[in-house]
Amino acid sequence: MSAVLVEINRPSVFKKYIHTAALKNDVDGVTQKKRFIEEVEAYLKQYPNTQHVDVYLCDLNGHLRGKRIDIGCLRNLTKGCYFPLSVYAMSLDGKVIEETGLGKYIGEPDHLCEPILGSLQPHPIDSEHNAQLLLSMKDDHGTDCVYEPRNVLKKVLYQLHDKNYYPCIAAEIEFYLHPLSETGNVEETMTQCFDINTSDHYQNILNEIEAIAKRQRIHITGIVSESSSGQYEINLQHITDVLTLCDQIMLLKRTIKLVANKHGLRANFLAKPDMHKAGSGMHFHMSLLDHNQQNIFSSSQGNIADALLKAVSGLLLLMPDSMAILAPNLNSFRRFKLGHHVPLEASWGLNNRNVAIRIPCSDQENQRLEYRVAGADCNPYLAVATILIGTLHGLTHQLNIPKQAHQLKLKSEHVLLPTEQMQALKLFKANQLLTEYLGKAFVELWCTVKQAEYQSVYSQITAIEKNWDI
Numbered sequence: 047m048s049a050v051l052v053e054i055n056r057p058s059v060f061k062k063y064i065h066t067a068a069l070k071n072d073v074d075g076v077t078q079k080k081r082f083i084e085e086v087e088a089y090l091k092q093y094p095n096t097q098h099v100d101v102y103l104c105d106l107n108g109h110l111r112g113k114r115i116d117i118g119c120l121r122n123l124t125k126g127c128y129f130p131l132s133v134y135a136m137s138l139d140g141k142v143i144e145e146t147g148l149g150k151y152i153g154e155p156d157h158l159c160e161p162i163l164g165s166l167q168p169h170p171i172d173s174e175h176n177a178q179l180l181l182s183m184k185d186d187h188g189t190d191c192v193y194e195p196r197n198v199l200k201k202v203l204y205q206l207h208d209k210n211y212y213p214c215i216a217a218e219i220e221f222y223l224h225p226l227s228e229t230g231n232v233e234e235t236m237t238q239c240f241d242i243n244t245s246d247h248y249q250n251i252l253n254e255i256e257a258i259a260k261r262q263r264i265h266i267t268g269i270v271s272e273s274s275s276g277q278y279e280i281n282l283q284h285i286t287d288v289l290t291l292c293d294q295i296m297l298l299k300r301t302i303k304l305v306a307n308k309h310g311l312r313a314n315f316l317a318k319p320d321m322h323k324a325g326s327g328m329h330f331h332m333s334l335l336d337h338n339q340q341n342i343f344s345s346s347q348g349n350i351a352d353a354l355l356k357a358v359s360g361l362l363l364l365m366p367d368s369m370a371i372l373a374p375n376l377n378s379f380r381r382f383k384l385g386h387h388v389p390l391e392a393s394w395g396l397n398n399r400n401v402a403i404r405i406p407c408s409d410q411e412n413q414r415l416e417y418r419v420a421g422a423d424c425n426p427y428l429a430v431a432t433i434l435i436g437t438l439h440g441l442t443h444q445l446n447i448p449k450q451a452h453q454l455k456l457k458s459e460h461v462l463l464p465t466e467q468m469q470a471l472k473l474f475k476a477n478q479l480l481t482e483y484l485g486k487a488f489v490e491l492w493c494t495v496k497q498a499e500y501q502s503v504y505s506q507i508t509a510i511e512k513n514w515d516i
Contacts, residue, residue: 078160079124083121083124096117096176098116099117099119099178100178101127101181102179102181103159104180104194104195105134105195106428107423108296108299108424108426109140110296110300111129114176120177123161126158127159127181128157128159129157130154131157131191132154134193135193138375143498148193158184159182159183160184161180161181162180162182162293165178165180165293167179167261168258170305173261180296195425195428196292198485199288199292199434201485202435210337211334211335211342212335212336213288213335213434214332214335214341215284215286215331215430216285216291216332217328217330218282219282220279220422221302222277222314222316222320223248224276226307226310226311250309251309252269255298255301255302259298262294262297264297264298273324274324275323284333288434291426315423316422317375317378317422317423325386326421327418327420327422328420328424328429329416330416330420330430331406331417332417332433343357343414350396350413354405354413356441357415357440357441358415358440358448360440361403362392362393364432365402365436365463366462367477368419368435368474368480369419370470370473370475371431371492373420373470374496375423375467376466377423378467389402389418390462391460392463395450395452398451403415404416417433435479439479475493
């Protein structure tokens with residue numbers, strides 16, 4: 047890949063990204079075990095010197111929680127392994143929130159975890175000797191654990207597939223590269239938007255990230271230098287296997303962090319790491335295919351397809367109440383400030399980066415929407431789940447299509463997004479539609495953990511307060 051690439055054109059044909067099964071990993075137990083053993087044998091044939099495997103789950107905050115096992119134990123994972131349910135009750139600092147009732151109160155019980163087919167991949171730093179594998183947790187009855195974000199998304203996908211809707215999604219992930227220490231020898235490079243002459247040191251890091259992603263079968267379509275110094279955006283190929291897309295986002299974020307650390311830098315996915323610089327978002331581009339693999343967002347008349355407008359109407363309706371997922375912590379809301387192409391209200395428009403839902407320039411076959419609200423700190427499984435819920439609701443209900451952002455509106459027609467976390471959590475918890483799709487148990491867990499995180503930060507006295515002359 048050359049120095050820094052702008053976004054490339056999307057392929058004009060969707061069919062190569064369609065999987066024959068609605069959810070390819072959803073198979074019976076015997077078939078799953080057989081396929082996993084075949085996957086292990088193929089992997090070890092390619093990487094015969096593998097000694098260890100990192101096995102992990104993705105928690106509420108998109109952190110990977112797991113352990114390293116000896117390669118001799120890998121085949122035994124056909125029987126699964128065990129992790130405590132309290133993994134899904136952990137705050138951002140890794141503490142179990144006891145108010146959830148999933149910790150010491152019930153004895154921190156272990157639950158069976160099974161490997162995700164297709165997720166056995168080389169480790170980002172030492173691919174010759176180490177591998178990594180994503181797990182999924184089961185409940186006491188052997189069904190999907192309702193607290194696991196990946197399972198939440200899977201449940202929503204089932205409902206779209208049952209109605210013959212197949213989302214085709216791409217992701218754009220923004221992040222900063224910072225020196226590990228402010229006094230370190232590595233200086234923050236000065237970049238400008240779409241600059242292709244980034245420094246050799248940073249270019250080597252980006253090249254290494256791309257090479258590792260390729261080994262992990264992650265298709266990076268572009269790397270963009272953003273408007274603030276040290277900020278970059280990585281674009282992933284659009285695919286219909288939405289669960290795998292989110293798996294790839296998790297793998298890629300781990301790769302970026304480890305490679306940056308190797309080079310004396312820190313990769314920062316905070317939504318707003320610096321109040322004087324642009325925030326970091328995670329944008330999702332989505333088309334919607336039918337059972338004939340045709341994009342129903344396309345319009346032969348050259349105008350906006352009815353299906354696309356219906357999807358936009360559902361997304362805008364649920365957007366304010368979805369902010370607790372899209373902006374998952376106190377820092378997330380610092381990103382929503384004027385002047386950095388961040389939406390402050392539920393809005394949409396054609397070729398307009400100031401809106402929440404943008405209809406980008408594209409040819410007829412590849413018409414799509416871009417959902418621009420989520421921060422880089424979001425859990426991708428949950429962010430995509432909320433997008434799909436809004437899409438499905440819009441497609442299955444007769445809703446009013448809001449005016450575009452540039453059109454003259456009455457004051458009552460402007461729907462502002464919540465500006466702080468507790469307000470967002472209150473709206474989220476009260477929305478019965480989101481609770482129905484995500485599950486009451488999950489919504490209660492999310493709100494409990496997030497309220498505890500907020501209180502943990504809010505209860506600390508800042509240096510500014512201590513310096514007040516009072």
